Amino acid sequence: VNIPPSPSSGSTRRPAGGRDSGDGGGGDITLWDLGALAFAVLLYGATFGVIATSLGLTSWAATFMSFTVVAAAAQLATVAVMAAGGGPLAAVGAGLLLNVRFIPLGILASGELSGRRWVRGLAAHLIDDFTVAVALVSPLGRRRRAFVGTGLTIVIAWTVGTAVGAFAGEDFADPYVLGLDAAFPAGFLLLLVPHLRSRTWIAAAIAAVTAVALGRALPPGLPLLVGAAAGTLAAVAAVPIRPRSGTDGQ
């Protein structure tokens, strides 16, 4: 997969390190964004509900699973392995393996989660590829708002969507006919673009190629982590750090 060059890496100068005012970068999360997210996640949740119940889960179990696990890939993997006769240990193991990425994501997010221990503990449930990515591209003072806003939207929409699909049955269109599987990577692409600068371009390219190349060699979930680590380390090693790349950009 080639990500075409974006002018933002060269000509228009993006605020590099100091994204502390609302100028450019990822910008602010609007209610429209949350609405779009809720709509897409609802549809996706409904299809999970249909799939899960058709594979033998009760409607309540599927809904409970969505509320407590909140990870589409892991839930699908668990239900699918179970239905294929893999046994509960293999099923839960497959799901957990897909969620190993929440450890580094949680470490990335931990800087944005302040407050008391129980608040941090609750907020941890919202950690997700999307919520952490949104937080990281948001202006500095609004990261927590972006994280909590998208996180609550996803948990609610995913749970309600699952319930609708699980209880209302199979009257839902195929997510692939709707093209929903293309919508999610496109959403991540939007988040990626403001991150692309000279060094991060190299990291992004290496990470993307490595992750896809390892897709068949490693168990699901791991290619993503290995790719991201390889891209980051290679770019940091290859591109010398300019003096003062810390707080103020240039």
Added chain:
Amino acid sequence: VSWPWIFALAIGTYVMRAVGPLTLRERELPQAFGPLVETLPAALLAALVATQAWGTEPGIPRTSRILGVAAVAGLLPIRPRTPLLVCLAVAAVVAAAIRTVGA
């Protein structure tokens, strides 16, 4: 999948989510990690876009999905501030249209 196993999946997932936030608190990472932390989000996002666009499920047409994502990739350099709603819709509509035509 019976209830105890759903609980196991939920608890295991939560523990992995909470490890960072509950152990790191607001401690500053050592300075040497600065470039890594600055670079990692781009790498992680790029790997996410790539693996999701490429896909893992057998039997689902890959080309239409990649073209849907590519449409947004072409759109973003022209209009960097495209709203999320438009990005999701463009990718979905392009992929769905190609599938309807039967590619």
